[in-house]
Amino acid sequence: MSSERAAKADRIRHLLATEGDSVGENARGFNAGRYDSVERLEDYEAYKDRARAIKEEAIERLPDLIEQVRETVEENGGTVYVADDAADANRYVREVVRDNDAETVVKSKSMTTEEIELNEALEAAGSEVWETDLGEFVLQVADEAPSHIVAPAIHRSREDIARLFNEQFDLEEDLETAQELTEFAREYLGERIDEADVGITGANFVTADTGTMALVTSEGNARKSVAVPDTHVAVAGVEKIIPTFEDLQPFVELIGRSGTGQDITSYVSLFSPPVGTPTIDFDSDEPIADAGSEDREFHLVLLDNGRMEMREDDQLRETLYCIRCSACANSCANFQSVGGHAFGGETYSGGIATGWEAGVHGQDSAAEFNDLCTGCSRCVNQCPVKIDIPWINTVVRDRINRDAEDGQFDFLVEGLTPDEEPAGLDLQKRFFGNFATLAKLGSATAPVSNWLADLPPSRLLMERTLGIDRRRELPAFERETFVEWFRNRDVSRPVDAEYHAVVYPDLYTNHVRTDRGKAAVRTLEALGVAVEVPDVAPSGRAPLSQGMVATAEDHARDVAADLEPYLEAGYDVVVVEPSDLAMFQREYEKLLDADRYESLADRSYEVFEYVYGLLENGADPAPLGSAHSGADDATAGTGTETGAADIAYHSHCQQRTLELEPYTIDVLERLSYDVVTSDVECCGMAGSFGYKQEYYDLSMDVGDRLREQFEAPDAADRTVVASGTSCLEQLDSLLTRRPRHPISLVDPGRVD
Amino acid sequence: MATQLETFESNLGTVRTDVTRATPSTFEAAIADAIVEPAVGTSLPFEEVSLANTDVVCDPTSTQLREAACGVTAAAIGVADYGSVVLEATPDGAEFAGLFPDRHVVVLRKRDIVPDMAAAFERLGDRFRDGRDDAVIATGPSATADMGELVHGVHGPRETHAIILESEEQSERDGETRGENDVQ
């Protein structure tokens, strides 16, 4: 096990060193471009809703639409073939190629043909196959798999490509600049296109009512591959069909923006083949127009390859809505560091690849890289068809867990942490998934537990059996839990309070960072809220992160039951830990029945969102800690004013997905703090991920971008605050300054 | 407020496409300015103008196409919000003339400019159902960043130029409006 882990860590380190820079620069460029471009699009949200609705309808009606496509394409004079699987599709295309005596075949970029490994199949049958998209051409020459679904050669720098071309081609002079490389490729591929007998493309969309293919490219190669050879084969997954021609419009406006951040890509080709463009013969001296287009032949291969089964699968179905724009990959902090080759999979890469790989290649292919999704949820709002990508990752993780064989160390956790999961579940997963039990034990035996855990032999053992990296500082458990503190406290409750709230004692606030819980209680009470801190079950975030869905579901039910009496009595639920709030508002929808989910989701708030609401409704902020309180405030203890008014704030991923970041900033600013914020995608920790030995280096590499921002001159002297537990831990290891939770600044009993 | 034409023109600029306005009487001069020779083209489906009296070789052979530095073709629609033009394939090979040479000159009537993609798709839907079912929405020159930085003219043109055709009266009226705007 640990050698497997070490191998994984090695491979990640290797990719960080060799491909990380190039991937990072490009993916972050695309990502920034997307933010700018969607900003310019009026009604972006409405576009996404429409795009999603079209896809939902299309997948729902898919069998009918396939028949409709068959009719319209055949009416237009083309042929449609529905292929069951890769072998079936390859056989069909091979026959078309053979019937045309095609020695040379040119292709424009198509992930679907990568999925079925069409090139290999055609080459085995004796044809030369050339990729005409420059990125794909580079990979073909290098004999490599794509690292990215839109920009396949994203991991290669110009210098790399120059070296490759200079080695592979017999050139008079070495190529160097991007311009030279491009010109060489253009000419080389131009000749291949001219001599080709068959052109193969994918299709971004196929419209059922008109039998139209839509191809989105920036280079113009798809058009040439269609128009120059007189036989055209389009290979498309059945999920590419949409009902009507007009349905193309939102996608045309969304796809480029979502992918590379361009408002629109240079060429959006729309055609209902066979096309009317005359066939071209470069040896003839007749005007092109005289050739006519009668010889043109068109075949549409619609590929099933597991998709119809995905359609029946309630959890994987959404994957079929994906338009392969790559926004999820570009916005993924881990992807930005290592790229698609670390994400593995046979064909697809990045966030949604888990769904694709599980659907078309089976779970084993998805298993390899599924772990790299930390569940941070940053991709969720970036997806133009609103797919809950982390959820698909979680589900597939769960299924992989269930397929696992019994492990040898199971007895270690079995008795300690009974859960709903299969016996063979990876020990590391089980350990993190049952953090609740550990936390309870840790608090009960603190400080001995902390001392014990920190001893070198313990760390070694933990690393060996659980894969917890020795370099990470472990959370220190408090002897008195947050719930106990509240219970033991002797403070009179406000009479006739207008607001009643439960402060949710999440695992960390209850056992590790009790200070932030206490600060939250004091803050709310100062604003006139009657507060309760009952003993409530853990949210289930920890098991969910490990793909232990059944255990998470158990937790969810317990939480709902524990909170029900309070909700019925009119209490709101205030949550300090953003990842737990995200559980209540996002994942619980999948884990609880609708009524229970809604009543909890509607009434739960992030602590700053709640404070903001109170202030907006007229609560007096005077008792709260502000930039000016500190030294002269009796309750502030040893506080000093210097520097503490200037804040560098890192919001938590899930908090940003829920669009809650502005509340913290607003409240801090009302209290005269000067706030700058980080704009990196993620801190790189995302909970258990950063503790795991195999991911430590990746986690630190991602974190490095946050460190750079907070060490830049405009932030270097500021007090660092962060909302999430994992962000705080990561910042703690990245910076020399000790980060704190923003609620500690607002706390009326603020202690600096 | 910018007029639709002005929006279109400024967006063409954003996507690296030069623009000239022309009327039927200034059209030939505009073509002469916009092309580089040798130029090939396909017949324009507009009554007001033709390429007959220009230096553009219409109805080219494949050799002429291959040697051309410039291609001239018509656009059916202009999309103001994006600076996009809709190029239709024709039986005389407009598609090739717009794709092979290094420079592409697009001729477009002012009245075929629509404000946004939604309007463009409405028109395209009608055309596709009528059987004119082959079009490229082209926005600026061909481009790639696959070789490490942005390079234009990969498989398609490196330079694009749009000639917007107005009627004589439109052009005068535009002049007046522009004049009025200047006063304000």
Ligand code: SF4
């Ligand atoms: S899942 Fe969404 S964001 Fe990711 S590639 Fe598919 S459509 Fe794009």
